[in-house]
Amino acid sequence: MKASVASVATALTVGASTVLGAATNMNMKRDSDITPITVKGNAFFKGDDRFYIRGVDYQPGGSSDLADPIADAEGCKRDIKNFKDLGLNTIRVYSVDNSEDHDECMNALAEAGIYLVLDVNTPKYSLNRAEPKQSYNDVYLQYIFATVEKFAKYDNTLAFFSGNEVINDGPSSKAAPYVKAVTRDMRTFLRARKLREVPVGYSAADVDTNRLEMAEYMNCGTEDERSDFFAFNDYSWCDPSSFTTSGWDQKVKNFTSYGLPLFLSEYGCNTNTRKFEEVEALYSEKMTGVYSGGLVYEYTEAGNKYGLVKISGDNVKTLDDYDALKKAFDKTDNPSGDGKYNSTGGASGCPVKNAPNWDVDTDALPAMPSPAKKYLTEGAGKGEGFSGKGSQNAGTASSGTASPGSGSVASATAGGSASSSTSSEGAAANLKPMQMTFAPVAVGAVTVLSTLFGAGFLFL
Numbered sequence: 001m002k003a004s005v006a007s008v009a010t011a012l013t014v015g016a017s018t019v020l021g022a023a024t025n026m027n028m029k030r031d032s033d034i035t036p037i038t039v040k041g042n043a044f045f046k047g048d049d050r051f052y053i054r055g056v057d058y059q060p061g062g063s064s065d066l067a068d069p070i071a072d073a074e075g076c077k078r079d080i081k082n083f084k085d086l087g088l089n090t091i092r093v094y095s096v097d098n099s100e101d102h103d104e105c106m107n108a109l110a111e112a113g114i115y116l117v118l119d120v121n122t123p124k125y126s127l128n129r130a131e132p133k134q135s136y137n138d139v140y141l142q143y144i145f146a147t148v149e150k151f152a153k154y155d156n157t158l159a160f161f162s163g164n165e166v167i168n169d170g171p172s173s174k175a176a177p178y179v180k181a182v183t184r185d186m187r188t189f190l191r192a193r194k195l196r197e198v199p200v201g202y203s204a205a206d207v208d209t210n211r212l213e214m215a216e217y218m219n220c221g222t223e224d225e226r227s228d229f230f231a232f233n234d235y236s237w238c239d240p241s242s243f244t245t246s247g248w249d250q251k252v253k254n255f256t257s258y259g260l261p262l263f264l265s266e267y268g269c270n271t272n273t274r275k276f277e278e279v280e281a282l283y284s285e286k287m288t289g290v291y292s293g294g295l296v297y298e299y300t301e302a303g304n305k306y307g308l309v310k311i312s313g314d315n316v317k318t319l320d321d322y323d324a325l326k327k328a329f330d331k332t333d334n335p336s337g338d339g340k341y342n343s344t345g346g347a348s349g350c351p352v353k354n355a356p357n358w359d360v361d362t363d364a365l366p367a368m369p370s371p372a373k374k375y376l377t378e379g380a381g382k383g384e385g386f387s388g389k390g391s392q393n394a395g396t397a398s399s400g401t402a403s404p405g406s407g408s409v410a411s412a413t414a415g416g417s418a419s420s421s422t423s424s425e426g427a428a429a430n431l432k433p434m435q436m437t438f439a440p441v442a443v444g445a446v447t448v449l450s451t452l453f454g455a456g457f458l459f460l
């Protein structure tokens with residue numbers, strides 16, 4: 001739906017990073033204590049309880065109008081009333097101006113028990129699917145690292161999207177290694193800077209021809225290269241419909257052994273009158289073993305009839321779709337217990353090239369552009385915000401292929417050893433055997449590899 005970008009990978013949030021987050025905020029008035037969301041197996045958790053995303057996509061102004069709705073404290077507080085009335089626990093924001101202050105809105109959201117899923121990209125600072133090699137550069141990484149640094153400190157930042165709909169058909173899957181490299185780099189940055197390990201992943205377009213491949217791809221390879229979750233947009237349930245008519249039964253079946261949390265980053269077909277009957281399916285045990293909820297597209301009406309409310313000036317008028325969604329949420333509880341999630345989780349195999357639908361030659365990734373490495377040790381510095389010059393034709397691109405494990409903090413900060421100039425074939429050949437040791441329960445192997453690459457993280 002949106003032409004810009006976003007994605008994410010996860011990391012387990014551990015005590016230490018939570019403490020760090022709290023310390024950062026010590027001098028600020030803390031309006032609430034909200035529990036950070038973590039990943040276990042293929043699900044999100046809030047403490048010991050399963051967490052399902054009940055959210056909306058929030059972009060007042062519409063997708064064509066670049067605005068940062070959470071830098072607007074008044075607008076944010078105005079809309080929180082409706083978020084609470086709808087029973088939401090999450091909003092997604094497509095772009096933020098990283099030179100602005102977001103404390104007031106983020107604290108107000110936290111106080112209301114609402115989390116943020118954030119796209120770190122902006123139209124000017126994002127991968128260009130037509131020129132992925134050039135647009136994956138240090139200027140771009142500085143911008144998104146500055147955004148990550150700002151938002152990791154909020155306990156109610158649920159997740160980062162490293163990219164949004166970068167791949168929107170078969171041929172554009174050529175850009176997938178760059179999307180995956182950006183995801184890797186964001187996770188490396190969080191760890192290297194000892195920030196809270198906010199889950200990082202990608203939001204895929206509603207494309208049938210390579211959805212599963214993209215999901216597997218983002219979850220294959222060494223631990224440092226894999227996402228923390230996967231999300232996709234889905235407009236296939238158009239009321240009146242059903243679990244089987246919509247094909248959602250197949251989307252459960254096809255993803256059943258997928259090892260990461262999955263959610264719908266946009267849903268809400270509006271071909272016919274919306275009753276949001278999909279809500280009942282999404283939060284039922286028919287789906288919760290595999291899916292963790294989703295985000296309705298979208299809060300604000302912007303001319304395309306997807307909106308729940310119409311905003312004019314300070315006036316917010318709720319529309320019929322708002323009432324329909326509220327009714328659907330009100331009558332739909334989450335499953336009791338753990339919703340039958342898969343506690344094992346684990347890596348996928350990398351998909352095999354199958355052009356034009358899946359046009360990725362090698363499992364190897366581009367190395368982090370060298371000038372960006374300093375941000376891992378020095379921090380990202382100031383964000384240029386919406387008024388910055390943009391990054392797509394700026395800076396220095398990647399100079400080679402990464403070795404598997406290059407995203408571990410030790411490798412990434414070890415002055416150049418993270419990238420190698422080996423041919424793609426060489427790197428890919430290295431990857432295969434290692435990947436196999438990443439069977440879901442191969443904790444021993446994971447430990448050994450982490451040690452090998454100098455990373456002190458244990459995951460599971």
Ligand SMILES: *[C@@H]1O[C@H](CO)[C@@H](O)[C@H](O)[C@H]1NC(C)=O
Pocket residue numbers: 208211247250251254
């Ligand atoms: C499920 O997987 C099958 C086999 O790969 C594929 O043909 C079908 O399109 C997939 N369905 C959905 C809804 O993803």
Ligand SMILES: *[C@@H]1O[C@H](CO)[C@@H](O)[C@H](O)[C@H]1NC(C)=O
Pocket residue numbers: 256257258259342343344345346347440
């Ligand atoms: C749980 O996830 C693992 C790893 O992805 C998979 O191998 C296994 O089949 C899954 N179990 C079920 C019941 O889906």
